[in-house]
Amino acid sequence: MQLLNSNHSMRRREMLAATFAGMLGACRKPAAAPAKRTNILFVLADDQSWLHTGIGGSKLVKTPAFDRLAREGMLFTNSFCASPSCTPSRGAILTGRHMWQIGEMGVLYGTVPPSLPLFTHLLEDAGYQVGFTGKSWAPGNWQAGGLKRHPVGKEFNRRHIEERLPPGISVYDYAANFEDFLTARKSGAPFFFWFGSQEPHRIYDEGLGLRFGKKLADVDVPPFLPDSDEVRGDIIDYCAEIDYYDTHLERMLKKLEELGELDNTLIVCTSDNGMPFPRAKANLYDYGTHMPLAIRWGKQRQGGGSTDAFVNHVDFAPTFLEAAGLPVPQGTTGKSLLPLIKGEKQEGRDCTYTAMERHTWCRPEGAGYPMRAIRTATHLYIRNFAPDRWPTGGPDFVSSNKTFHGDVDGGPTKDFMTAPANQRKFARQYALAFGKRPAEELYELASDPHQMKNIAADPSKKELKTELWAKLEGYLKQTGDPRIAGQDPWQGYVYHEESGYGATFNRSLSEEERKKAIARKAVR
Numbered sequence: 168m169q170l171l172n173s174n175h176s177m178r179r180r181e182m183l184a185a186t187f188a189g190m191l192g193a194c195r196k197p198a199a200a201p202a203k204r205t206n207i208l209f210v211l212a213d214d215q216s217w218l219h220t221g222i223g224g225s226k227l228v229k230t231p232a233f234d235r236l237a238r239e240g241m242l243f244t245n246s247f248c249a250s251p252s253c254t255p256s257r258g259a260i261l262t263g264r265h266m267w268q269i270g271e272m273g274v275l276y277g278t279v280p281p282s283l284p285l286f287t288h289l290l291e292d293a294g295y296q297v298g299f300t301g302k303s304w305a306p307g308n309w310q311a312g313g314l315k316r317h318p319v320g321k322e323f324n325r326r327h328i329e330e331r332l333p334p335g336i337s338v339y340d341y342a343a344n345f346e347d348f349l350t351a352r353k354s355g356a357p358f359f360f361w362f363g364s365q366e367p368h369r370i371y372d373e374g375l376g377l378r379f380g381k382k383l384a385d386v387d388v389p390p391f392l393p394d395s396d397e398v399r400g401d402i403i404d405y406c407a408e409i410d411y412y413d414t415h416l417e418r419m420l421k422k423l424e425e426l427g428e429l430d431n432t433l434i435v436c437t438s439d440n441g442m443p444f445p446r447a448k449a450n451l452y453d454y455g456t457h458m459p460l461a462i463r464w465g466k467q468r469q470g471g472g473s474t475d476a477f478v479n480h481v482d483f484a485p486t487f488l489e490a491a492g493l494p495v496p497q498g499t500t501g502k503s504l505l506p507l508i509k510g511e512k513q514e515g516r517d518c519t520y521t522a523m524e525r526h527t528w529c530r531p532e533g534a535g536y537p538m539r540a541i542r543t544a545t546h547l548y549i550r551n552f553a554p555d556r557w558p559t560g561g562p563d564f565v566s567s568n569k570t571f572h573g574d575v576d577g578g579p580t581k582d583f584m585t586a587p588a589n590q591r592k593f594a595r596q597y598a599l600a601f602g603k604r605p606a607e608e609l610y611e612l613a614s615d616p617h618q619m620k621n622i623a624a625d626p627s628k629k630e631l632k633t634e635l636w637a638k639l640e641g642y643l644k645q646t647g648d649p650r651i652a653g654q655d656p657w658q659g660y661v662y663h664e665e666s667g668y669g670a671t672f673n674r675s676l677s678e679e680e681r682k683k684a685i686a687r688k689a690v691r
Contacts, residue, residue: 170349174472182660186253193629198485201550203357203431204294204295204357204491204492205357205431205432205433205464205490205491206357206358206428206432206433207290207295207357207358207360207433207434207435207487207490207491208328208358208360208362208419208423208432208433208434208435209359209360209361209435209483209487210362210416210419210434210435210436210437211257211260211302211361211362211363211364211437211438211439212364212366212367212412212436212437212438212439212459213253213302213363213364213365213366213367213368213438213439214367214369214438214439214440214441214442214443214448215367215409215438215441215442215458215459216244216438216441216442216447216453216454216455216457216458216459217244217438217441217457217458217460218457218458218459219405219406219409219442219459220233220234220237220459220461221233221234221321222237222238222242222461223459223540225406227381227385227387227402227406228406228409228410228413229410230251230409230410231413231417232413232416232419232420232436232463233413233416233436233459233461234529235420235463236420236434236436236461236462236463237473237633239463240434240461240462240463240472240508241460241461241462241463241472241473241474241507241508242460242472242473242474242476242663243460243461243462243473243476243478243507243655244473244474244475245419245457245474245475245476245477245478245519245544246437246457246458246459246460246478246479247457247458247477247478247479247480247519247521247542248438248439248440248454248456248458248479248480248521249265249266249429249440249479249480249481249521249522250265250266250273250440250446250457250521250522250523251440251441251447251449251450251451251456251521251523251660252274252318252440252449252523252526253275253305253306253439253440253447253457254272254273254274254275254276254277254304254305254307254544255269255272255273255274255275255277255522255523256439256480257303257304257305257439258273258277258279258304259272259480259481260273260439260480260481260483260484260500261285261286261287261304261319261484262283262284262285262286262501263286263320263479263481263482263483263484263485263495263496263500263501264283264498264499264500264501265469265483265500265520265522265524265644265646265648266482266522266524267522267524267646267647267648267649267650267661268498268646268647268648269283270283270656270660271312271660271661272304272307272322272548273445273524273657274524274525274657274660274662275306275307275525275526275527275662276306276307276308276528276534276662276663277307277660277661277663278302278307278308278309278310278311278312278314278661278663279304279307279309279312279314280313280314281313281314281315282311284496284498285318286483286484286485286487286488287318287319287320287359287361288316288318289488289493289496290359290487290491290493290542291320291359292443293491293493294356294357295306295356295357295358295359295491296320296348296351296352296356296357296358296359297319297320297321297358297359297360298319298320298321298322298323298348298358298360298634299319299320299321299322299323299360299361299362299363300322300324300339300341300344300348300357300360300361300362300363301321301324301337301339301341301344301362301363301364301365302363302364302365303317303318303319303322303361303363304318304319305363306664307663308663311663313663319361319363320359320361321348323344323345323347323348323351324339324344324346325344326339326340326343326344326347327339327340328340333372333375334370334371334372335366335368335369335370335371335372335375335408336366336372336408336411337364337365337366339365340415341362341364341412341415341419342415342416342418342419342422345360345362345419345422346422348360349422349426355494356560357491359487362415362416362419364412364415364480366408366409366411366412367405367406367408367409367412367442367443368408368443369443369576369577369578370577370578371401371404371405371407371408371578372404373400373404373579373684374404375402375403375404375407375408376400376402376403376404376405376406376407377400378406378407379403379410381403381406381407381584382403383396383399383400383403385403386399386402386403387400388506389454389617390596390617390619391445391446391454391599391600391617391618391619392444392445392446392580392584392596392600393583393584393589393592393593393596395583397579397580397582398579398583399442399674400579401578401579401580402444402580405442405443405444406657413509416436422435429465430465431465431601432464432465432467433462433463433464433467433487433672434462434463434464434491435460435461435462435483435486436459436460436461436462437458437459437460437461437480438458438570439456440455440456440458441453441454441456441458442454442458443576443578444575444576444578444580445559445575445580445581445584445596445600446599446600446603447594448525448576449523449559449574449575450523450558451521451522451523451538451539451540451547451549451616452547452617453542453547453616454617455619456521456540456542458480460478463509464490464508467508467509472510474507475514475544476507476513477516477517477518477519477542477543477544478504478507478516478519479501479519479520479521480501481499481500481501482501482502482503482504483501483504484499484501485499485501485502485503485624486501486503486504486505488555489503489505492507500646502515503608517519517543517544518541518543518544518638519541519542520539520540520541520639520642520643521539521540521542522539522540522648523535523536523537523538524536524537524650524657525657525658525660526572526574527560527566527567527568527574527604528567528573528662528664529559529560529561529564529566529572529573529574529663530556530557530560530561530564531564532658533658533659533660533662534553534556534616534658535657535658536551536553536556536558536574537551537552537553537650537655537657538550538551538552539552539639539643539648539650540639541635541638541639541642543635544612545611545612545613546609546610546611546612546631547608547609547610547612547618548608548609548610548623548632548635548636548637548639549607549608549609550606550607550636550639551604551605551606551607551608552606552650554603554604554605554606555603556603557572557601557603558574558598558603558604559572559573559574559575559601560572560573560574561602567662567664571585572585572601575600575601583601584596584597584601585597585601599619605621605623605624607623607632607636608621608623609621609622609625609628609632609635610622
């Protein structure tokens, strides 16, 4: 009897405990659903200078998609690439480090050292679906250094434009390839997608700008270029390709809206380096390094804002990692832009640093033209470490692209300026674009926004010049630039180009090809 009573009491206690636990459970808040991770769309034009956007005030371009990102997000008016050359610029983006910190990623047609952590791989390892369309990290051979997986994920370039396109326009249907990527991703997985437009890189279809309805009279020719119809036509052809690539971005934004993903996607739109014209691309002047940049991040940043804080492409990697909730690798030089995007103040945004070593193979033995620069709101200071060399490769060495002055992209403007009669007629512009330069350059931006009057030798600027060089030198030492230590690893890096140039370039160029190039020069 006592045992029965004991069992009955135990069952009663168990029932009361279960009831009480149920009551507690009913009072608790339900567990929060896991936060939806941020998607990232990175848009990188190829060779577009900062001032060629509609929202930036240009009459030459129509960029409604870029303008929308800036209106609904933030426009950055002082954004600079790390290096004004495709491969090192893209390497700096992927690593968050300056071109002097990334080894063979820091030269055109280089490779990717596997020891460098790439933000794309870190995102992929954390469950992000990673892919690209168009031009990714390039040009170069990413496998030659021992890397085992693509720097920018899975390629989506299968879809092509069906109708006939003008010469120089990529056949890839970028927007359709983005749709394929979105369709292929795992359900619920966050994504990172790299849209690498191949426009407005040369070549251009001459007359394309006129067919797009652009007018020669609307061109504001920068004063370091000759003001001629040939140059004006070349500029509007370049602008027409900007218009074209923006239409694909517009379609991508529309697709994200249809899927309800737009406001959960951090969208960054910029360019790798400046316009492919003399004294622009492959130079540390603003037309080579000053980049368009618009960033939209849904409710994280309600639109209409702009900032003149100095930002650099090395800042993108830590920005993407922080947005994804991931730690930033030790050794990353850049700083996240998220505080600026959210409208907060951020220290250390009063200047930026840019650099260049080797662009094309246009000097004997693969020598580059080493430059470093500091850019502030008021001045640009450039240190040229080998002023005895030609900054463009010079008039006598046949470069890897079988031309002279190989660091200047070929096209109507280069042809016009290097014609003997025009060298004399536009002597100042020719000297600025193709001539040798002193060890130091200093430009006062308020009076000389196009950086044409070097005041480094002015005695009254000695203190300012010393101050800027000290700040630049200190930063280079702090970040481990081999150039400051008197070293030049870049000249020894292989030039991984499919056509067989590079370390064997001087031997691989046949005598017949060399004679043809010299003959073309004589005709000019």
